[in-house]
Amino acid sequence: MTGNEACAEAALFAGMRFFAGYPITPSTEIAEFLARRLPHVGGTFVQMEDEIASMAAIIGASLAGVKSMTATSGPGFSLMQENIGYATMTEIPCVVVNVQRGGPSTGLPTLPSQADVMQARWGTHGDHPVIAVAPSTVRETYDWTIKAFNLSERFRTPVILLLDEIVGHISEKIVYPLRREIELIERERTSRDPESYLPYENTDSDIPPFAEFGAGYRYHVTGLNHDETGFPTNDPKKVDTLNRRINRKIERYRSEIIAYSESSLEDAEICVVAYGSSARSAHRAVLDARKSGCKVGIFQPFVLWPFPYERLSQIAQRIENFVVPEMNLGQIAHEVSCATKRDIARVNRIDGGLITPDEILEEIKNVSIR
Numbered sequence: 001m002t003g004n005e006a007c008a009e010a011a012l013f014a015g016m017r018f019f020a021g022y023p024i025t026p027s028t029e030i031a032e033f034l035a036r037r038l039p040h041v042g043g044t045f046v047q048m049e050d051e052i053a054s055m056a057a058i059i060g061a062s063l064a065g066v067k068s069m070t071a072t073s074g075p076g077f078s079l080m081q082e083n084i085g086y087a088t089m090t091e092i093p094c095v096v097v098n099v100q101r102g103g104p105s106t107g108l109p110t111l112p113s114q115a116d117v118m119q120a121r122w123g124t125h126g127d128h129p130v131i132a133v134a135p136s137t138v139r140e141t142y143d144w145t146i147k148a149f150n151l152s153e154r155f156r157t158p159v160i161l162l163l164d165e166i167v168g169h170i171s172e173k174i175v176y177p178l179r180r181e182i183e184l185i186e187r188e189r190t191s192r193d194p195e196s197y198l199p200y201e202n203t204d205s206d207i208p209p210f211a212e213f214g215a216g217y218r219y220h221v222t223g224l225n226h227d228e229t230g231f232p233t234n235d236p237k238k239v240d241t242l243n244r245r246i247n248r249k250i251e252r253y254r255s256e257i258i259a260y261s262e263s264s265l266e267d268a269e270i271c272v273v274a275y276g277s278s279a280r281s282a283h284r285a286v287l288d289a290r291k292s293g294c295k296v297g298i299f300q301p302f303v304l305w306p307f308p309y310e311r312l313s314q315i316a317q318r319i320e321n322f323v324v325p326e327m328n329l330g331q332i333a334h335e336v337s338c339a340t341k342r343d344i345a346r347v348n349r350i351d352g353g354l355i356t357p358d359e360i361l362e363e364i365k366n367v368s369i370r
Helices: 003-014 028-041 051-063 074-090 117-122 138-155 165-169 236-251 276-291 309-315 331-340 357-368
Strands: 018-021 044-047 068-072 094-102 108-112 131-133 158-164 260-263 270-273 296-301 303-305 321-326 344-348
Touching: 003 028, 003 094, 003 138, 003 158, 003 165, 018 028, 018 051, 028 044, 051 068, 051 074, 051 094, 068 074, 074 094, 074 117, 074 158, 094 138, 094 165, 108 165, 117 131, 117 158, 117 303, 117 331, 131 138, 138 158, 158 165, 158 276, 165 276, 270 276, 270 357, 276 296, 276 321, 276 357, 296 309, 309 331, 321 331, 321 357, 331 344, 344 357
Parallel strands: 018 044, 018 068, 068 094, 094 158, 131 158, 270 296, 270 321, 321 344
Antiparallel strands: 094 108, 131 303, 260 296
C-alpha cells in the first residue's frame, strides 16, 4: 500500500472516527480512503469548504469525545494555523497530517518537499508546545500515525504528522504489527462530579482530565487566556500559570516523547542526520560509504518536535562532522548546528526532486577528506 493509505488505515485502527478535510494534492488519497471506510466502522467523513473549517470541525468532534483527524498539504496547512493554535490553547487532542509539497504558495503541487518543518513548530503565534513526527516508510507511517493519536490523547494537544509526497505516494509491501503488540492510549477522564469539575485544573501531571461528554458536565471553552474554570481572565498570575503549564506538559515529558534510531555510529567519524523520505536515501548512502571504508553512521529522528538536542549533543562529544540532507534550505540543519555546536555539511534540494543516495554519498566523501 501507499503511505497515504497506511496513514488512513492506521488512523482507523487507532480509533479515529471523525475526519474532516478538503482535497489537496498530495494528501487527497487519505480523504478518499476514509470517505469509503469510515461509514463501515460507524465513523463520519465530512468534506469541508476549506482547511480552517476542517480544523474547526475536528476540534469540535474531539471535544465531544471522538478521536479526530484532518489531512492537508502546504497551503492548506497554512490556513489551519489559527485553529491549530486554538486546539493548543484549549488542549483538545487531534491529529493533523501534512503531506508536504514544494512551495512557497501553490509551488509544486505534485512534487516533494520537507519545507514545512519550521511551520510545524512555529506556524501559530504565541509561545506554545508542539509535537511533530516524521516517518520515512509506509510501515513507519502506519506505526507513527497510531503513535500520533496516542501522543495527542495523552498530552491533550494537536499532533502533526509530517509526511512528504514521496512517503505519501510510494507503494511498498507492509507487514502489519500484531494487534496485541500495539498500544492504544485513551484520554484520561475525570473522576470528579460535575459540580466540582475544573476543565483546566492544575494537576500534578500538568494534564487536566476530560469530562465525559453528555454526562452532565457543563464548562466553558475559549481561545482566550482562561483560568481553571475555562472562563477568560486577564489576571497576570493566572495567565502566566496557564501558559507555563501548557508548555511544561510537553517539555517535562521530552524523554518519553522523543524517538529516533541510530545505525553504525559506534565507530563513526561522520554522522548523517536525516528524516522523512531523505532518510531513505541516507541509509543507502551510509551503506555505500561503509563499503568504501568511510566510517559514517546515521541518526534518524522520528519526532522532530520536541527536537532531540540532548542526544545530538552527546553524539557531538565524539563525532566532529555532521551531514544533513533535506528538501529545503537547511531547516533541521539549523537545529543540528544548535545541538552540536558544529558547522553542518548540507545537502539541499528545493527543485521538486528527491535527494538521491549518490548526492549524500558525494557530500560524505567531501567531508571525509577535509
